[in-house]
Amino acid sequence: MEGYDVITSDEHKLGHVVGTIGDNVVIEHGTLRKTKHAVPKTFVHADDGEQVVRLTVSKEFVEESPKLNGGEPDERAIAEHYGLAEGYDEPETLGDGELLRDDPAWSAEEQELRTGVPTAEQERLRAREGDVTPESPGLLGERTPRR
Numbered sequence: 001m002e003g004y005d006v007i008t009s010d011e012h013k014l015g016h017v018v019g020t021i022g023d024n025v026v027i028e029h030g031t032l033r034k035t036k037h038a039v040p041k042t043f044v045h046a047d048d049g050e051q052v053v054r055l056t057v058s059k060e061f062v063e064e065s066p067k068l069n070g071g072e073p074d075e076r077a078i079a080e081h082y083g084l085a086e087g088y089d090e091p092e093t094l095g096d097g098e099l100l101r102d103d104p105a106w107s108a109e110e111q112e113l114r115t116g117v118p119t120a121e122q123e124r125l126r127a128r129e130g131d132v133t134p135e136s137p138g139l140l141g142e143r144t145p146r147r
Helices: 059-063 075-081 108-115 120-128
Strands: 005-007 013-021 024-029 035-040 044-047 052-055
Touching: 035 059, 035 075, 108 120
Parallel strands: 005 052
Antiparallel strands: 005 013, 013 024, 024 035, 044 052
């Protein structure tokens, strides 16, 4: 793969592959001031017949990624830029423990049940049965039951 031209998802020729570091492919681009960027192999597809590497990300996205300055790349910063899980801390809800109060893993129905608010399904059932209790925010006035 080394030496292959790099084509981005928006069909721009970005540069060429100069090597790999860990789970990343190192791409060098630029004419006068060359820069190197690491792209996770997840976004890289090599075509050995054409000697081309195609990326599933845009040229602009690669150019905005952390630059390699000759030293060891910051694997976490690279993964975070590309939205990979390795770039983030493990969530506090990992495992079998209780979810946090405002955790996005709670469904709307679970939230309603925990707080005592009737679920949408309970509201629909109550309305269908003709119960028009005033505590129901969706039912504001007297209604006659359907027949």
